[in-house]
Amino acid sequence: MAQKTMRDAINEALHQAMEQDESVFVIGEDVAGCNGSAGDVGAVGGVFGVTTGIYHRWPDRCIDTPISESAIVGAAAGAALVGMRPVAEIMFADFIGVCMDQIVNQMAKFRYMFGGKSRCPAVIRFSAGGGFSAAGQHSQAMYQIMTSFPGLKVVVPSNAYDAKGLMLSAIADDDPVLFFEPKILYQEACEVPDEHYTIPFGEAAFVREGDDVTVVAFGQMVPKAAAAIDELAEEGISCDLIDPRTTSPLDEGAILESVEATGRLVVVDEAPPRCGLTADIAGLAADKAFASLKGPVKQVCAPHSPTPFAPELEAAYLPDGDKIKAAIKATLS
Amino acid sequence: MSIPTETLSEAYRLMKTIREFEERVNAEIMNGQIPGFTHLYTGQEANAVGVCAHLDESDTIISTHRGHGHCIAKGAEVAGMMKELFGSSEGLCKGKGGSMHVADIDRGILGANGIVAGGPPISVGSALAAKIRKNGKVAVSFSGDGSVNQGTCFEAMNMAVVLEAPAVFVIENNYYSEHTNISYAVGCDDLKARTEAFGFPVFVADGADFFAVYEAAGKAIEHARAGNGPAGVFAEQGRYHGHFVGDPQHYRGEGELDDLRENHDCLKNFRARMAETGELDAATLDAIDAEVMAEIEQAVTEAKAAARPTAEQVTEDVYINYGAGA
Numbered sequence: 001m002a003q004k005t006m007r008d009a010i011n012e013a014l015h016q017a018m019e020q021d022e023s024v025f026v027i028g029e030d031v032a033g034c035n036g037s038a039g040d041v042g043a044v045g046g047v048f049g050v051t052t053g054i055y056h057r058w059p060d061r062c063i064d065t066p067i068s069e070s071a072i073v074g075a076a077a078g079a080a081l082v083g084m085r086p087v088a089e090i091m092f093a094d095f096i097g098v099c100m101d102q103i104v105n106q107m108a109k110f111r112y113m114f115g116g117k118s119r120c121p122a123v124i125r126f127s128a129g130g131g132f133s134a135a136g137q138h139s140q141a142m143y144q145i146m147t148s149f150p151g152l153k154v155v156v157p158s159n160a161y162d163a164k165g166l167m168l169s170a171i172a173d174d175d176p177v178l179f180f181e182p183k184i185l186y187q188e189a190c191e192v193p194d195e196h197y198t199i200p201f202g203e204a205a206f207v208r209e210g211d212d213v214t215v216v217a218f219g220q221m222v223p224k225a226a227a228a229i230d231e232l233a234e235e236g237i238s239c240d241l242i243d244p245r246t247t248s249p250l251d252e253g254a255i256l257e258s259v260e261a262t263g264r265l266v267v268v269d270e271a272p273p274r275c276g277l278t279a280d281i282a283g284l285a286a287d288k289a290f291a292s293l294k295g296p297v298k299q300v301c302a303p304h305s306p307t308p309f310a311p312e313l314e315a316a317y318l319p320d321g322d323k324i325k326a327a328i329k330a331t332l333s
Numbered sequence: 334m335s336i337p338t339e340t341l342s343e344a345y346r347l348m349k350t351i352r353e354f355e356e357r358v359n360a361e362i363m364n365g366q367i368p369g370f371t372h373l374y375t376g377q378e379a380n381a382v383g384v385c386a387h388l389d390e391s392d393t394i395i396s397t398h399r400g401h402g403h404c405i406a407k408g409a410e411v412a413g414m415m416k417e418l419f420g421s422s423e424g425l426c427k428g429k430g431g432s433m434h435v436a437d438i439d440r441g442i443l444g445a446n447g448i449v450a451g452g453p454p455i456s457v458g459s460a461l462a463a464k465i466r467k468n469g470k471v472a473v474s475f476s477g478d479g480s481v482n483q484g485t486c487f488e489a490m491n492m493a494v495v496l497e498a499p500a501v502f503v504i505e506n507n508y509y510s511e512h513t514n515i516s517y518a519v520g521c522d523d524l525k526a527r528t529e530a531f532g533f534p535v536f537v538a539d540g541a542d543f544f545a546v547y548e549a550a551g552k553a554i555e556h557a558r559a560g561n562g563p564a565g566v567f568a569e570q571g572r573y574h575g576h577f578v579g580d581p582q583h584y585r586g587e588g589e590l591d592d593l594r595e596n597h598d599c600l601k602n603f604r605a606r607m608a609e610t611g612e613l614d615a616a617t618l619d620a621i622d623a624e625v626m627a628e629i630e631q632a633v634t635e636a637k638a639a640a641r642p643t644a645e646q647v648t649e650d651v652y653i654n655y656g657a658g659a
Contacts, residue, residue, distance in 0.1 A: 029510070029511060029513070030511055030512045030513055033512040033513065033583065033584070034512055034513070034514075034583055034584040035513050035514065035517035035518075036513060036514030036515065036516035036517025036518065037509070037512075037513070037514040037517075037584035037585070037586070038584065038585065038586025038587070038589065039582075039583040039584035039585060039586070040583065043583035043584070044512045044583060044584075047511070047512075064513055064517065065518075066479070066482035066510060066513075066518040066519070066520075067449045067450075067479040067480070067482055067483060067510050067511070067518070068482045068483055068484070069483075070483075070484050071484075094447075094448075095448065097448065098448065098483070098485070132368075132369065132370070133368035133369035133370075133420070133431065134369055134370050134433075135369060135429070135430055135431045135433055135434055135447070136429075136430070136434065136447070137433065137434070137446075137447030137448055137451075138370060138433070138447055303647060303648045304648070304651065305647055305648045305651045306429075306651065308428065308429045308642075308646075308647055309368075309369060309420055309426075309428055309429055309430055309431030309434070310368075310420030310421070310422070310428035310429070310431070310641070310642045311368050311420060312420070312641055312642055312643070312644070313420075313428060313429070313642050313644070313646060313647050316643075316644035316647050317647050
């Protein structure tokens with residue numbers, strides 16, 4: 001099987017969805033690129049290259065926009081409301097700050113407010129997360145916030161294989177889906193089948209299996225947690241590593257089943273701690289698996305601070321293998 | 334229009350400083366010395382300098398992701414900026430902000446800004462404060478041709494008119510919203526007319542010509558300062574580099590960059606004008622060049638030797654006072 005990067009895997013999913021369904025189109029800033037210029041339209045394919053080649057095959061369904069995030073999301077929502085399946089790109093998840101109304105007050109609530117009589121099968125893609133020294137306005141995870149809004153489905157892949165299958169599910173889904181691509185993982189490769197396949201929402205992946213501690217991690221923290229767990233295995237500590245893959249819906253069953261077996265829980269996310277996913281999963285365990293817990297639940301996350309610029313500061317800010325290992329050991333002590 | 338000689342030599346010094354700052358930053362990024370996303374202002378120097386020449390320290394500006402030039406033109410300390418770009422704790426923002434967030438509030442620099450059209454509404458607030466305080470100050474927002482298609486830009490322009498705020502909207506048209514040309518991204522043929530339809534005058538200038546920008550900005554700032562509400566400046570000039578450092582620039586036409594550097598260069602234009610008028614001689618300008626080169630070299634030397642931030646600084650400066658939990 002071929003090795004593909006996450007960027008190429010998502011790109012392949014977009015191509016396959018567009019081959020199968022003429023109602024699928026992509027829209028966003030520079031998803032083709034070079035419009036109105038002397039260069040070749042389509043030469044950009046998104047600033048991270050995720051929509052590469054789409055314009056050349058389907059020029060009518062690869063739509064560059066002005067820098068107008070509210071209008072991009074609103075246009076995707078509106079097109080979806082009348083039966084299209086748009087895949088909109090918002091270049092950085094941080095720009096949710098610009099278009100939040102269209103996401104949370106509009107597309108998230110159509111179906112409920114309209115008495116179940118509408119559907120809005122839009123996908124909004126975002127590059128997300130830290131690791132680039134991109135500072136406060138280009139480094140945020142944002143998916144933890146969006147997970148709190150009923151009406152939205154929220155996807156956070158941690159590897160190329162999952163990203164492709166989850167994207168094909170997202171496009172086929174009849175509800176609005178926010179798809180957060182950890183940008184630090186775009187160049188990370190794994191085996192990805194050429195053929196079309198889907199990964200259902202709300203079904204976690206067991207990335208590692210063990211007996212002592214349950215570790216739940218999201219997005220770019222999954223490979224970091226896996227590496228930490230592999231190091232601890234040499235010390236005789238074995239862990240379950242659960243990647244929920246979708247934060248809404250959340251595979252509560254997989255997490256609770258594991259916690260009931262191990263009695264110990266560490267939750268890892270790159271976002272700050274307040275009202276985030278680590279607190280959310282810790283609360284789930286406290287509520288529904290309290291009797292199984294043998295010790296305190298540990299949260300590994302960023303501090304309550306914006307993302308700093310300097311590489312040393314960002315390295316200290318983001319969770320890393322040492323922090324994850326220390327948390328795992330703390331649950332055992 | 335007569336411009337004092339000191340103003341001319343200072344304008345040239347600032348334009349040259351911006352040029353050399355940006356070219357050196359580009360080189361240091363290639364050397365792996367500067368992290369993060371960096372957007373260079375090279376080529377557009379006359380815009381920032383021509384506008385800021387009319388401002389004093391307590392007038393404010395707000396900038397963009399391409400903000401180094403605006404900050405230097407408004408008086409930011411060059412070594413402090415360079416340290417910031419290197420991520421030093423001695424930088425203007427203690428290494429917390431980097432290229433996209435350089436700020437110096439004491440000098441009226443309300444920050445570069447990583448969000449397209451994030452600045453104009455904030456600038457209206459600064460202008461409103463000046464109106465309430467009746468202190469004759471103006472607030473300038475720099476933003477690009479990409480920003481004019483954001484709702485925040487529309488809202489800021491309309492509200493500045495409604496509030497009669499002394500806000501000056503400087504729109505720098507470098508022709509590209511990242512990788513998309515303005516001919517595609519702006520739907521009307523006449524952006525000046527579209528902007529004036531909000532209800533304020535817009536003055537257009539060749540952004541490669543300091544004197545043209547100085548004159549246009551002078552009219553706009555005078556209009557706002559006199560209490561007539563907002564005004565606009567459109568400065569048209571391409572950037573010499575990509576949208577960000579590393580941009581392959583697929584959108585450029587053949588010879589486009591060569592033409593920009595050859596025929597649309599504010600420094601060359603300035604020198605030609607001086608040769609014509611004799612207001613500043615070549616030796617004076619050469620001496621400024623040498624001083625600027627030394628200043629940039631010194632800034633880089635200091636930045637490389639400057640203190641690095643430490644882990645405990647991550648959570649500093651999130652709040653002024655967070656109570657018992659801080």
